[in-house]
Amino acid sequence: MLRNLFCSLLLIPVLAFGQIKGERPMIGISCGQTNGTAKLKLEYSDAVIKAGGTPVLIPVTTDSLALRAILRNLDGVILSGGEDVDPARYGETPHPKLGQVNSVRDTCDFLLAHMAHHMNIPMLGICRGEQLINVAFGGSLYQDIPTQCPQWKLSHRARSKGDEARHMVNFAPDSQLAAIFGITELQTNSYHHQAVKEPAKGFRVVAWASDGTPEAIESIHDYPIWGVQFHPEKMVRQGDKVALRLFNFFVRKADTFRRAKAIHRNMLSIDSHTDAPGAFKKNYNIANRTKRQVNIPKMEEGMLDGQYLACWVRQRASNEAGVKQATERANLLISRTLKQIEMNSDRLELARTPADLARIKAAGKKAIFLAIENAYGVGSSLADFERVHRAGVTYVTLCHSSNNDYCDSSSDTIKRWNGLSPLGREAVREMNRLGIMIDVSHASDDTFWQVLKYSTKPIIASHSSARAIFDHDRNLTDDQLRALAEKGGVAQACIVDIFITPQKAGTAPGRGNATLSHFMKHLLHMIKVAGVDHVGIGSDFDGGGGVYGCRGDNDLINITVRLLEEGFSETDIAKIWGGNFLRVMTEVQCR
Missing domain, CATH: 3.40.50.880 (Class I glutamine amidotransferase (GATase) domain)
Structure with missing residues (x-):
């Protein structure tokens, strides 16, 4: 019932498509x-x-x-x-x-x-x-x-x-x-x-x-x-x-x-993952058009309505000192992100809900959503999840490229928990209770399946592509895509070069030979397997994301052009560009 209601609300602006x-x-x-x-x-x-x-x-x-x-x-x-x-x-x-x-x-x-x-x-x-x-x-x-x-x-x-x-x-x-x-x-x-x-x-x-x-x-x-x-x-x-x-x-x-362009004017679009806050240091202003991939001018050029700014925390020792350092880092990145929004209040607002995104777009501004990438940065207590939730965090990526106290990572060669830890299972229940979306990007296969089992709400993969197109641990298998969809979740296709094609010899890490066409193969495959109601886009810009043809926020409209050329309807494009992700957010936040 809730899902059908949300889809009806999503399609209201799409009624204008017939005019284009x-x-x-x-x-x-x-x-x-x-x-x-x-x-x-x-x-x-x-x-x-x-x-x-x-x-x-x-x-x-x-x-x-x-x-x-x-x-x-x-x-x-x-x-x-x-x-x-x-x-x-x-x-x-x-x-x-x-x-x-x-x-x-x-x-x-x-x-x-x-x-x-x-x-x-x-x-x-x-x-x-x-x-x-x-x-x-x-x-x-x-x-x-x-x-x-x-x-x-x-x-x-x-x-x-x-x-x-x-x-x-x-x-x-x-x-x-x-x-x-x-x-x-x-x-x-x-x-x-x-x-x-x-x-x-x-x-x-x-x-x-x-x-x-x-x-x-x-x-x-x-x-x-x-x-x-x-x-x-x-x-x-x-x-x-x-x-x-x-x-x-x-x-x-x-x-x-x-x-x-007409589609972007009439829909709600959102990029579900970037690592931009890492650059928010003294004298930095997201209002300036720089070589960074995420900033307000590029959002405007690419006609993107909402952007997730993930506060990424590097995995270090899981002792008291390490956790303290990690939480301080996450808190600092949240503070710096809120400062950027405050500095540019005439152009940016913090968003926590789909309704916020719609309101902010109607006001002619861009919406910024907060996430934490690596639950290590949340803390070691379930009470810490409520703290970051109050700060505006709407999803948490359970781990990054190493195992932590919550779960095993896809990139770590040694299993620590064989999936979720006991604390990780409790964290899943707590995030369900609070209305925080659970992100399984970076999670090991065992972790993925256990989160899907224990979560009572749909889950997300904020920035993962298709393992069937390129066999990389950061990508999702077809079975995972289908299971995620069956539970009502959404997989956000990632634009990281080295997750899309094999690394080209002689190139710097993350700068191989991948193009927008390579990314589209992943996106189209994910749509074919999971269905058009369960796929979106999470660029990972300013964190390794970017391919030739899609190097920053300004280039994201090129994906829309490609989807039109592939024959997708305006309604389906609106789902891919935000409708599906916002539907999951709505279901998770309804307590």
Whole structure:
């Protein structure tokens, strides 16, 4: 009865989803600038309209606040052609054959490229736009092909006014652009004298003219960014149906992003696990956009409503001194987290219940939930659970990577309790009584099964993925996923690189070769096994989490895009992004 009631409440905001299907995606196109006049050739906007999009012209400005406001209303960005990019941007002095540059436009377009990337807005660069994307993300250019690359014999610029240079472009068969165009060879126009030299990190050249000149780049890290050196918009104007495929694809991609944003506006989303409090030291402010994965600007960019900040405590000696040190550490992290909320009370609030999350979102703020990762940090007495509950803690992870006084860990090779200890069984009963969710991520298999047996309330795995996809002790087996679901619980798929794919040789721990696509295999498998009502997302950001394509809070919307592309309904996406977890929270907190 309670579960059905909660699901009905969850679906109230979803009623607005029917309004998002008939709209056309808004495609921003960067303008050029001449003598104080913004300019853009009509071929760009015409191609967008022909593909089903609505073009929006982006003026040349260096006002970052204005550009950010414009981008918030866009679903795709096209960086258009024009002047050469200033070589100072990639650390070179001007070549004698360098063409006209426009420093104001460079600044504008660099801001656009970086801001659009932060927001994960699909981005297409054309001619100068392709070159600018490459430079903006750390690559370089040949400033003049004829003098710097005499081995490339093709003419890439028209020899006379009104003429058009043309040549064949060959796409890498395994590239996204080859799939988009549906062919690996395309006769194109050519209007450039510069080309990509060193591809930016995270990009690769995927097309070449017959003489070897680079003609296109794309992201290799699952970000929606493409660039072509030729002018497909002119080809569309000339009736080229193959060139139109690029705009058709881009507008569809933008439309999916538009739908993803609409879903996030109308649902309650929550990331069930991060380790952000470890960074909350003197002078730190979560309101600043930094390289850390969790902060307010990134939550806003990724349209995330609620974030769990877990107070992680390292396992040390289980004696009186060790427990005292652990509880002091947990208390300090809780205090520092509450201080961050207090410092940013106009943008953050502490949440304890699903109703809090809904209220905080309605107020235009972000919700912060508290957890303790490792019950060692709670203390050694059952009374300590009531103390942390009063402080705002709504779930406790029973252990971390070593056994403790409560249970055995999945990462410890020596069994201490063969599952739960006597104190651990009492803690399960006490957390059930208090309405604290029990988290079995990091728990050994024996611990998992015993918690499931002894708990009278549904349990959670706040950040665990699928062992059937990658055999790692931190992941859940199919039997565990099914059993968790049968008891009404929820498994939150984890985005930690080394839990998703084997470690890549020569890389730092936790920084292998996993991408968003690898994570999606885990998420989709978990949904298939446990059911769409029993799976969610727990990133473990700022604690080892992050893969290419999903490196921080701002990238979480990419998961929504992927779910839409997989055919999931808006209602099911709302369940995955928070509904399932909040249902369990509701059931656990009803005493």
